Amino acid sequence: xxxxxxxxxxxxxxxxxxxxxxxxxxxxxxxxxxxxxxxxxxxxxxxxxxxxxxxxxxxxxxxxxxxxxxxxxxxxxxxxxxxxxxxxxxxxxxxxxxxxxxxxxxxxxxxxxxxxxxxxxxxxxxxxxxxxxxxxxxxxxxxxxxxxxxxxxxxxxxxxxxxxxxxxxxxxxxxxxxxxxxxxxxxxxxxxxxxxxxxxxxxxxxxxxxxxxxxxxxxxxxxxxxxxxxxxxxxxxxxxxxxxxxxxxxxxxxxxxxxxxxxxxxxxxxxxxxxxxxxxxxxxxxxxxxxxxxxxxxxxxxxxxxxxxxxxxxxxxxxxxxxxxxxxxxxxxxxxxxxxxxxxxxxxxxxxxxxxxxxxxxxxxxxxxxxxxxxxxxxxxxxxxxxxxxxxxxxxxxxxxxxxxxxxxxxxxxxxxxxxxxxxxxxxxxxxxxxxxxxxxxxxxxxxxxxxxxxxxxxxxxxxxxxxxxxxxxxxxxxxxxxxxxxxxxxxxxxxxxxxxxxxxxxxxxxxxxxxxxxxxxxxxxxxxxxxx
Amino acid sequence: xxxxxxxxxxxxxxxxxxxxxxxxxxxxxxxxxxxxxxxxxxxxxxxxxxxxxxxxxxxxxxxxxxxxxxxxxxxxxxxxxxxxxxxxxxxxxxxxxxxxxxxxxxxxxxxxxxxxxxxxxxxxxxxxxxxxxxxxxxxxxxxxxxxxxxxxxxxxxxxxxxxxxxxxxxxxxxxxxxxxxxxxxxxxxxxxxxxxxxxxxxxxxxxxxxxxxxxxxxxxxxxxxxxxxxxxxxxxxxxxxxxxxxxxxxxxxxxxxxxxxxxxxxxxxxxxxxxxxxxxxxxxxxxxxxxxxxxxxxxxxxxxxxxxxxxxxxxxxxxxxxxxxxxxxxxxxxxxxxxxxxxxxxxxxxxxxxxxxxxxxxxxxxxxxxxxxxxxxxxxxxxxxxxxxxxxxxxxxxx
Numbered sequence: 001x002x003x004x005x006x007x008x009x010x011x012x013x014x015x016x017x018x019x020x021x022x023x024x025x026x027x028x029x030x031x032x033x034x035x036x037x038x039x040x041x042x043x044x045x046x047x048x049x050x051x052x053x054x055x056x057x058x059x060x061x062x063x064x065x066x067x068x069x070x071x072x073x074x075x076x077x078x079x080x081x082x083x084x085x086x087x088x089x090x091x092x093x094x095x096x097x098x099x100x101x102x103x104x105x106x107x108x109x110x111x112x113x114x115x116x117x118x119x120x121x122x123x124x125x126x127x128x129x130x131x132x133x134x135x136x137x138x139x140x141x142x143x144x145x146x147x148x149x150x151x152x153x154x155x156x157x158x159x160x161x162x163x164x165x166x167x168x169x170x171x172x173x174x175x176x177x178x179x180x181x182x183x184x185x186x187x188x189x190x191x192x193x194x195x196x197x198x199x200x201x202x203x204x205x206x207x208x209x210x211x212x213x214x215x216x217x218x219x220x221x222x223x224x225x226x227x228x229x230x231x232x233x234x235x236x237x238x239x240x241x242x243x244x245x246x247x248x249x250x251x252x253x254x255x256x257x258x259x260x261x262x263x264x265x266x267x268x269x270x271x272x273x274x275x276x277x278x279x280x281x282x283x284x285x286x287x288x289x290x291x292x293x294x295x296x297x298x299x300x301x302x303x304x305x306x307x308x309x310x311x312x313x314x315x316x317x318x319x320x321x322x323x324x325x326x327x328x329x330x331x332x333x334x335x336x337x338x339x340x341x342x343x344x345x346x347x348x349x350x351x352x353x354x355x356x357x358x359x360x361x362x363x364x365x366x367x368x369x370x371x372x373x374x375x376x377x378x379x380x381x382x383x384x385x386x387x388x389x390x391x392x393x394x395x396x397x398x399x400x401x402x403x404x405x406x407x408x409x410x411x412x413x414x415x416x417x418x419x420x421x422x423x424x425x426x427x428x429x430x431x432x433x434x435x436x437x438x439x440x441x442x443x444x445x446x447x448x449x450x451x452x453x454x455x456x457x458x459x460x461x462x463x464x465x466x467x468x469x470x471x472x473x474x475x476x477x478x479x480x481x482x483x484x485x486x487x488x489x490x491x492x493x494x495x496x497x498x499x500x501x502x503x504x505x506x507x508x509x510x511x512x513x514x515x516x517x518x519x520x521x522x523x524x525x526x527x528x529x530x531x532x533x
Numbered sequence: 534x535x536x537x538x539x540x541x542x543x544x545x546x547x548x549x550x551x552x553x554x555x556x557x558x559x560x561x562x563x564x565x566x567x568x569x570x571x572x573x574x575x576x577x578x579x580x581x582x583x584x585x586x587x588x589x590x591x592x593x594x595x596x597x598x599x600x601x602x603x604x605x606x607x608x609x610x611x612x613x614x615x616x617x618x619x620x621x622x623x624x625x626x627x628x629x630x631x632x633x634x635x636x637x638x639x640x641x642x643x644x645x646x647x648x649x650x651x652x653x654x655x656x657x658x659x660x661x662x663x664x665x666x667x668x669x670x671x672x673x674x675x676x677x678x679x680x681x682x683x684x685x686x687x688x689x690x691x692x693x694x695x696x697x698x699x700x701x702x703x704x705x706x707x708x709x710x711x712x713x714x715x716x717x718x719x720x721x722x723x724x725x726x727x728x729x730x731x732x733x734x735x736x737x738x739x740x741x742x743x744x745x746x747x748x749x750x751x752x753x754x755x756x757x758x759x760x761x762x763x764x765x766x767x768x769x770x771x772x773x774x775x776x777x778x779x780x781x782x783x784x785x786x787x788x789x790x791x792x793x794x795x796x797x798x799x800x801x802x803x804x805x806x807x808x809x810x811x812x813x814x815x816x817x818x819x820x821x822x823x824x825x826x827x828x829x830x831x832x833x834x835x836x837x838x839x840x841x842x843x844x845x846x847x848x849x850x851x852x853x854x855x856x857x858x859x860x861x862x863x864x865x866x867x868x869x870x871x872x873x874x875x876x877x878x879x880x881x882x883x884x885x886x887x888x889x890x891x892x893x894x895x896x897x898x899x900x901x902x903x904x905x906x907x908x909x910x911x912x913x914x915x916x917x918x919x920x921x922x923x924x925x926x927x928x929x930x931x932x
Contacts, residue, residue, distance in 0.1 A: 508773050508776075517764070527828040527832070
C-alpha cells in the first residue's frame with residue numbers, strides 16, 4: 001500500500017495563533033481559555049491595571065500606559081485607554097508580529113477595553129493577521145454612558161476586525177439558573193466565550209476529513225454587529241448523533257435552536273472517533289436542517305479524531321445581526337433560493353488552498369425515509385404557544401424569552417429539556433476534543449475572577465463544577481430538572497451519573513424521570529436503600 | 534352573591550380521576566350534586582405520561598359526574614401537581630414619591646408588580662400569586678393599605694410556579710374533552726381550602742395530601758400561606774417497594790398494602806405472617822408482617838422526613854393547630870402515629886365542613902382535593918364578583 005501522507009501544511013500551526021486579552025474582562029476570558037487548556041496557542045494579556053495584569057495566567061503580559069496611568073486602571077475613560085495603548089504600541093506590534101490569526105478578547109464599556117481595542121485590532125491588521133474579535137457588551141444596568149462607549153468602540157471594531165463576535169452581558173442571566181450566584185453567572189459567560197474561541201481555533205487549526213477553514217468561519221460570522229450563535233454538544237453510545245445535536249442546541253446562545261431559524265449561514269463541525277459513520281452524519285445534518293432555514297448557507301466540516309473513541313461531538317457557529325434579534329417576529333420568510341446549499345469543503349490533502357475546490361461539488365443530501373422518525377423528536381412544535389384560555393386566567397403565563405417569544409418552542413419529547421447551562425453543555429466536549437488528562441481537574445480548581453473592568457473582587461468558583469457526564473446517557477440528563485428543583489444536589493460531580501445508574505431496581509418507575517432528592521433516588525425502595533447504608 | 538352557582542372540580546390523580554360538581558348557595562354553603570370517579574391510567578407521579586388513556590379516563594369521570602349531578606359540565610377548576618411545581622415567598626417594596634404620603638391604588642399595584650418579579654427558571658410559568666400580607670413602613674397589615682399614610686408599601690406574595698409544557702399539557706388534555714378550564718389550582722392549596730378553617734390557619738397548620746403518586750403539602754401560619762410543594766412519592770411507591778422487595782406482582786402487593794400494611798412501627802402489630810390466598814383458597818404468597826410493615830414504614834417515614842426538611846426553618850414550631858392528613862395513602866393504618874412521631878404535632882384527618890347532599894362518602898380523605906377545588910372556586914368567585922376592578926387580580930384566600 002502506498003502511504004499518502006496528508007499534508008499538514010494545510011492547517012495553520014498553532015504557533016501562529018495568538019490570543020490577546022484586553023482589559024479586566026479580557027484577562028478573565030483569557031484566564032479561562034488558558035485554564036481550559038488550549039494546546040499551543042500563545043496568550044497575551046494587556047491591561048493598564050498592574051494588579052489585574054500580574055494576576056493573569058497568560059504567558060506574556062504587557063502593561064499599557066506605564067507612564068500615563070502608572071499601573072492604575074483608566075477609571076472607565078476610553079480616552080485614557082486609547083492614550084495608554086499608544087505608549088505600548090511597539091511592544092504589542094512586536095508581540096503580534098508574524099501571527100496568522102489574532103483573537104482579541106475584550107469587555108467593552110470600560111476604559112481600557114473600549115479605548116485600546118481598536119488600536120490593538122489595527123496593529124494586528126497591519127501586521128497581516130486575521131483578526132477575530134470577541135467582545136462583551138455591558139449590562140443594561142451599567143448605564144447609558146458605558147453602553148455608548150461600548151457602542152462607539154464596537155462600531156470601530158466592526159471596521160477594523162475581520163470577524164466580530166459579540167456577547168451581550170444582559171444575556172448572561174440566561175446562561176445560568178436564576179438562583180445561582182453571580183460568580184457562577186460570570187464564570188458561565190467566560191466559559192461560553194472560551195468555548196467559542198476554542199471551537200474557532202480548533203476549526204481553523206485542525207485539518208478535517210471535510211475541512212472548514214478561516215474562510216468558512218468568516219462566512220458564518222460575516223455580518224457586522226452581530227451576535228454570535230454558538231453551541232457544542234457531545235455524546236456517546238446509541239443514538240449519539242441525536243443526543244449530541246440536542247446538547248449543542250441546548251446552548252443558551254442558541255435558544256434551543258430557535259435562533260438558528262434566522263441564520264443566513266451556519267457552520268457545522270462534526271468530530272467523531274474512528275467509528276464515525278456517514279449515516280450518522282446524514283442523520284445529524286438531517287435533524288439540524290429542521291432548525292436551519294432552507295435558504296441558509298450550511299458550511300459543513302467533519303473530522304475524525306481517534307482520541308474521541310466512541311464519542312461524537314458537534315459544534316455550531318453562526319451569527320445573527322443584532323437588528324434581526326429585535327425584529328425577529330417580523331422576519332420575512334420569502335427570500336428566494338429554496339434550495340439549501342450544502343457545501344462540504346473537500347480538503348483532501350490538497351497542497352493548495354483547501355477551500356477553493358471545496359465549493360465546486362455541492363453534495364446533494366440523500367434523504368432516506370426512515371431517517372424521519374427520530375427527527376420528529378427535535379421538530380419544533382407547530383402549535384402557537386399561548387392558548388387563549390390560559391391568558392384569561394388570572395395568573396399570567398410569563399413570556400420568558402424576550403426575543404424569540406413568538407417563535408415556536410422546540411419541544412423535545414414529553415420530557416422537558418433540563419435548564420440549559422453553558423457549563424454542562426460545553427465542558428465534556430472540549431475534554432474529549434483535547435483528551436488532556438489534566439483538563440478536568442484544572443477546571444474544578446481554579447478561582448474565577450469576575451470579568452468586570454474596574455472591580456477587583458475575586459470570586460472563588462464554588463466547589464467542583466457540576467459536570468453532567470450524564471449528558472451521555474439520556475436518562476440522567478433528564479434528571480437535571482429534578483436536581484434543580486431540590487436545590488441542585490449535583491455536587492457529586494462525575495459520580496452523579498453513576499449514582500442514578502446503579503441506584504437499584506425501580507419496578508414500575510423504570511424509565512420514568514428519576515426523582516432525585518439529596519442524591520437518593522426516591523424510586524428505589526427506601527427499605528433497600530437504608531439496608532445498603 | 535345572590536344566586537347559586539355551580540362549580541366543577543377536576544383532579545387528575547395518579548390513582549383516580551375525580552370530578553366533583555358542587556352548588557354554591559347564596560348563603561355560601563356548598564352542596565355537592567354529584568361525583569364522577571374513574572380509575573386513573575397513564576398518570577405517574579401526578580403527571581400525565583399516556584395521553585389517550587388519561588383522556589378516556591377523564592371522559593369516563595365526566596360522564597359519571599354529569600349523570601350523577603344532572604348538570605351539563607362546561608368548565609372545570611383543575612388541580613395540578615408534580616414535582617416540578619414549587620412555591621416561593623417574595624417581598625416587593627415600593628417607596629412612595631417624595632411629594633405623596635397617602636398610599637394610592639397605583640402604589641400598591643407597583644409594590645405587587647415588584648413582588649411578583651421572582652426569578653423563575655426560563656421554562657416555568659406562574660400558577661398562583663397569592664398575596665400573603667401588606668406592610669406599611671415595615672408594619673404588617675392584613676388588608677390592602679390603600680388610603681393609609683406611609684413612605685413605603687410592601688407586598689408579600691406566595692408564588693407558585695411550574696414547568697410550562699407540563700402544565701399546558703394537562704390543560705390541553707382537559708380541553709380535548711371538550712371542557713374549559715376556569716382556573717388552575719395547585720393541589721395542596723385546594724386541599725387546604727377544605728382541610729383548614731380560619732382558626733387553624735391563624736394558629737398555623739400543615740396540610741399533607743399523600744396520594745397515589747405524590748405527596749403535596751401546604752403550610753399556613755399566622756393565617757397566611759407560608760410554603761407549598763410536592764414530593765414525587767406516594768402510595769404507588771409503597772406498592773412498588775413491596776413488589777421489589779418481596780417479588781410479589783403489583784396487584785398482590787397492592788392488596789397486601791391496603792389490607793395488611795401498617796406504618797405505626799408498633800412491634801405488636803408486626804407479629805406473624807400474612808398469607809395471601811387466591812379465590813380457590815390456595816395460598817399464593819406468604820410475607821412476614823415484620824418485613825411488610827418495615828417496607829411501608831421506611832418509605833413513609835422517609836417521605837415525611839423529606840417534607841419536614843423542606844419546610845422553612847422553625848416552621849414546625851409555629852404549627853399550633855396541627856398536621857392535617859389527606860389523600861388515599863393517609864388511610865394507611867398507623868400513618869397518624871407515624872406522622873405524630875415525625876412532626877410531634879396533633880394529627881387530623883380533615884372533614885369537609887358545611888356540605889349538604891349525598892355525602893356519606895365525602896368524609897373520605899380521597900376526595901378532599903376535589904372538594905377543595907369547589908371551595909376554592911367559591912372563594913375566587915365571591916372575591917371577584919363585588920369588586921371587579923382592582924382586586925380581581927388578587928386571591929386573598931390566605932385570609
